[in-house]
Amino acid sequence: MDKQLPAGMPRFWRDPAIAGVELRLSSYDRRTFPKHSHDNYAIGLVETGESTFFFRGGSHRIGAGQLALIPPGEVHCCNPAGDSNWRYRMWHIAPGLMHGIAEEVAGTGARPCFRSPIADDHIVWGHLLHFSSLLQNSSGNAGDREEAMYASLSALLIRLGECRPRTDTARQPAAVRLAEEYLRTNIEETVTLETLANLTGLSPWHFLRLFKAAKGLPPHAFQTQLRINLARQLLREGDEIADVAYRTGFSDQCHFSRKFRQFTGATPGQYRAAQGF
Incomplete structure (x- = not known):
C-alpha cells in the first residue's frame, strides 16, 4: 500500500515498454469530476471510501474492494459520497490493446463487453493490484510487468466480461x-x-x-x-x-x-x- 496521498494530488505511471497503459492513483474528499467520457477503457479499483458513480443515466454506489468498468465513449462520473475519503487506482487501457486481448480470448473480431459497470471479484482485484505494484516499481523487470498486464486484463475479460462481435x-x-x-x-x-x-x-x-x-x-x-x-x-x-x-x-x-x-x-x-x- 502506498503512503497516503494528499487529497486532490494524483500520481501517474506509464511504462514505455507497455504501450497503451496508464495508471493513476488518486485521493479525493469532495466532488471533483463533471460528467465526461474517455477514449480508452477505464478500469477503477476503489481502495477506501465510497463514491457516487453515474453511468448510463443512473447513479450507483461503489465502495472499497469494488471495481468500476467503463468502456470508451461512455459518459460517466465518480465523486466521493458525503465526506468519504475516497482513494482509488484507475487504469486507462488503449482500445487496441483490449481488443487484441479479447481476440486472443475469443477469436478474431471479438470486442470486450462488461456484464456490469460495478464488480466484486477478489481474483481480478489481486491481479490488478499486483500489476499496479510492478508498474509503480520502475526498477523492476519489464517482462514481469508485461506478464502481469496480460494476466490482469485476460482475467478481467474472462471473469467479468463477454467478448462479442465488433459493433457496427x-x-x-x-x-x-x-x-x-x-x-x-x-x-x-x-x-x-x-x-x-x-x-x-x-x-x-x-x-x-x-x-x-x-x-x-x-x-x-x-x-x-x-x-x-x-x-x-x-x-x-x-x-x-x-x-x-x-x-x-x-x-x-x-x-x-x-x-x-x-x-x-x-x-x-x-x-x-x-x-x-
Missing part, C-alpha cells in the same frame, strides 16, 4: 457521425450548434436532441472532451503546455489548465511531469 458504428444516426467527424477535424475551432445543425440539415433543437441521445453529452461538452483527450496525448509526447493549449483550441493557458484539471484531476504540469518531461 454505422448504427449511429448519420447526422451524429457527420457532426462528430466535423468536431474532430476542427478541434481547435469553437463550433456552434447552428454550424452543426446547418451541416446536418436539421434544426438546432432536433440536432441537439439527436446528438445528446447518441453521445450522452451536448456537442460543446463533447468537443471539450475531445480537446482534453488530445491534450493528454500531446502532453504524454512531451509538448509544451502553452503549445498544447493553443493546438487544442483553448482561449488561453489558464483556461486550459482549469479545464484539464476539471476532467483529469491533475494540472497539465502535474500530468506532463509524470511522463518524465
